[in-house]
Amino acid sequence: MASKLLKTLGAYRRHTAFDKGIATRLPEAYRKFYKEWKLDEPAAVHFIPEEGKWKRDEVTNEVYPIQNIPLPLRFPDEYDNQLWGGEAVVQGFQHRSRNSRRVPHFWVPQLHRSVVYSEVLNKHMSVIMTDRALQLINANYGFDHYLLKTPACDLKALLPLKLKRKILQELQNGCPAYNDDKQKQNDVLDRYKQYLSAYTPEEIDWYGYSLRDACTRLQVQLDAENQPVALKQVYRAKLIEELKQAQLSAKDAEVMASETASSNTWMEKMNPFSKKRET
Known part of the structure; x- marks a missing residue:
């Protein structure tokens, strides 16, 4: 009875994005990132969460969950190409006047263009961001620290996720942007190398891709591995190899012939009964 119940529950389980198509072949490294990006609960930005399970009304003393x-x-x-710091467009209703009915309204965060500096990449970047994103960068003492400390569910947009992958790859490769200044290179590595311990090289390689981009990348890799080879290329390579072998065989025959000729000449000189060459 229990086994039948488990089979029934398994048949009606909720399907995920990795249950169909080429997404079923995506590596575990990308699945870990996708869980952090889409399934983990992000930090509350637009409301203040209350602690506990119950609260009491101070006036009526009634208990509410x-x-x-x-x-x-x-x-x-445009969200994926900008830095919103976890903010989004809030959908709700608004009373325009005291005696009117509520109407739909959207609260959009205030956006402005600013310049951020990545110490690991040694680059300045002009991006559109919100005031909260700028406050978070300042609170974390730099753009790199902000990206590396913030989980994917809070970064949300693809632009900061791609920049985070690029920064991790640069740290993994030893900060090649500072190859001309070894002292600065060592200082930057010492300051940020602590963040590499949370990821494996494969996880860094697959970090920050959308599901569509990850599937496209995997399909390109599979096509490159399973690409058919034309027979003319196979026959050409075989012919070149045979010609090389034949050339080597001809050279070996010439060497053997010259060695045989030299040995015969030496024997003729030592043999007193050999015929002398006519002069």
Whole structure:
């Protein structure tokens, strides 16, 4: 009975993004990133969560359950190319006047263009960001520290995730941007190498890709591995190898012939009964 129940529950389990198509062949390193990006709970930004399970009304002394329900958020297309610091477009309703009905309203964070500096990449970048993103960068004492400390579920957008992957790869390769200044290179590595312990090289390689980009990358790799080879290329390589072997055989025959000729000449000189050459 228990086994039948388990089979029934397994048949009706919720399907995930990795249950169909080429996504089923994605490596475990990408699955770990996807879980951190899409399934982990992000930090509350637009509301202050209450602690505990119950609360008491100070006036009526009634007990209510605490419900930390996230607000309905919207992420426009431009979101992935900007730094919003965890903010989003909040969808809700608003009373425009005291005696009017509520109407739908969207609260959009204030955006402005600013310049950030990555010490690991040794580059300045002009990006559009929110005030909260700038505050988080200052609170973490730098753009690199902010990206490396913040989990993927809080970075959310693809731009900071791609920059984080690039920074991790640069740290893994020893900060080649400072090859001309070894002292500065060692200082940067000592300051940021602690973040590499949380990732394996394969996890860094697959970090920051969207599901579509990861599937495309995997498909390109599989196509390169299973690409058919034209028969003319096979026959050409075989012919070249045979010609090389034939050339080597001809050289060996010439060497053997010259050695035989030299040995015969030496024997003729030592043999008193050999015929002398006519002069």
